[in-house]
Amino acid sequence: MSRIAxxxxxxxxxxxxxxxxxxDFLAVEEPLEIRVSGRSLAVTMRTPGNDxxxxxxxxxxxxxxxxxGDLMAAIHCASDGEPNTYNVLDVALGPGVPPPDPSLQRNFTTTSACGLCGKASIEAVHTAARYTVDTDPLTIDAxxxxxxxxxxxAGQAVFERTGGLHAAALFDGRSGDLLVLREDVGRHNAVDKVVGWALRNDRxxxxxxxxxxxxxxxxxLTQKALMAGIPMLAAVSAPSSLAVELAADAGLTLAGFVRGPSMVLYSRPDRVTDDVAAPPPDRTDPRAEHRARHLQEADQS
Known part of the structure; x- marks a missing residue:
């Protein structure tokens, strides 16, 4: 098997x-050719593992x-008589699942920085989502x-050794439990690994x-969340303008700059609540008590 570091x-x-x-340790980056029923669909640069x-x-x-049920089997195979390098994966679709439309075929290798590169047309980027998220009743406390x-x-074991990987994780919004975490040199690959886990586990x-x-x-990444029916996307850094537009149109909650005690909500902020009670007034300072009473009276008026 290929190494990850x-x-x-x-x-x-x-x-x-x-x-x-x-x-020193470096994050491994190798190509993965994805085939469907023996026909090449795309080549992506990825960190081996969870292919x-x-x-x-x-x-x-x-x-x-x-x-x-749409995914019957997937197997690593050799390419053109070469030894098996575990860099070619052939996928068999389930009964009745149509093969990929030719427009989805990448014209060249997808880099670890861009998962949309090589699309046959701009129109193919705006994939129609099967699921809707705008009615998802998810609420989560800030x-x-x-x-x-x-x-x-804390779950980025390979990043700890190399410092060179992105990560994506799926959390249960109600319990806060970490369901799955994946790492990869490409942020889009990390998300695909999470979504693939969810599909294979009927989630x-x-x-x-x-x-x-x-x-x-x-x-x-916003589009990938929508395609998987995920109602909230949170990132430690900034979103792009197009990501915000897509999230707002679809009813997905998009949170950026989720760092320390704060975050910025760009769409559907109603899903994030703040139920932390305000601290009691300082009883040693009569002015503080007066201000608190004044604010309470203002709220009731």
Whole structure:
């Protein structure tokens, strides 16, 4: 099997200080060719591991499959008589599932930075979602939501060794439980691995769940959340303008800059509540008590 981290000798240099050689770990990046019934559909640059989840999530994002029964089998295979490098995955679709439309075929390799690169047309980017999220009754307290980035970071085992991977995780919005976490050099791949896990475990649509990502919230990640029926996308960094527009149109809650004690809500803020009680007034200061009583009377008027 392919490695997820590679060891290499490096030189660490401090300006005005010492120069030291040591061993370091790098996140592995290798191509994965996704085939459907023997026909090549796409090549994506990814971190090896959870490849079946990656392929399944990719096919969900492309609108090819929607439930676990749509995916019959997936197997790593050799390419053109070469030894099996585990970089080619052939997927068999379930009975009655139409093969991917030719318009979905990538014209060139998808990089780890862009999962939309190579689309045959701009129109194909706006994939029609099978699920709707605007009526999802999910609500989550802000105090719970701001704990998700720490849980995400704590689960990044490969990032701890390499410092070079993105992460995505699916949380249960009601309990706050971490359902699945995946890492990859590509943020879109990490999300596909999460969505693929959800499909294979009969969790689609992912009602009442929150998708947490370690980087920014792009249009592509927002679209992937919608294709999986996830009603909330949270990111530690900023969203793009197109991501916000798509989220607002679809009724998805998009939270950015989820760091420390705060966040910014760009769409459907009603799903995030703040039930933390205000601290009691300082009884040692009569002015504080007077201000509190004044505010209470103002609220009742």
């Amino acid at each position: 590679a060891r290499r000798r490096v030189t660490r240099l401090s300006v005005g200080g010492s120069r030291m050689e040591r061993a 079946i989840d990656l392929a399944a999530g990719f096919l969900v994002s492309e609108g090819v499959i929607h439930r676990s 105090a719970r939501l701001i704990g998700f980035p720490d849980a995400l970071r 689609l649509p992912a009602r009442g769940c929150v998708l947490m990502v370690s980087g920014r919230a792009s249009f592509e």
